[in-house]
Amino acid sequence: MQMTAREQKVLDQTIEIVLDRGSAIIAERHDILTRMIEDDIAESEREALAQRFLHLGIQWHLLTATGQTKH
Numbered sequence: 001m002q003m004t005a006r007e008q009k010v011l012d013q014t015i016e017i018v019l020d021r022g023s024a025i026i027a028e029r030h031d032i033l034t035r036m037i038e039d040d041i042a043e044s045e046r047e048a049l050a051q052r053f054l055h056l057g058i059q060w061h062l063l064t065a066t067g068q069t070k071h
Helices: 005-065
Strands: none
16 A cells, blocks of 8 residues: 555654654663663772771771881
8 A cells, every 4th residue: 555645754754753752762761871870880989998998997906906006
C-alpha cells in the first residue's frame, strides 16, 4: 500500500520527534548515571582517605605511646 506524500511527511516528522526525544532521554540518563558513578567514586575515595588517616593516627599514637617521637 502506497502512502500519500502527506502521510509520509507525518510519518517522517513523527520519527524525527521520537528520535529527538529518545536522544534527549538517553543523554539525561547518561548524565544521571555519570553523576551517580562520580558520587560513588568520591564516596569510595573519602572512605579510603578516612581509613588512611585513621591508620596514620593509630601509628602516631603507638609511636608516641612507646616514646619513639620527640612530641
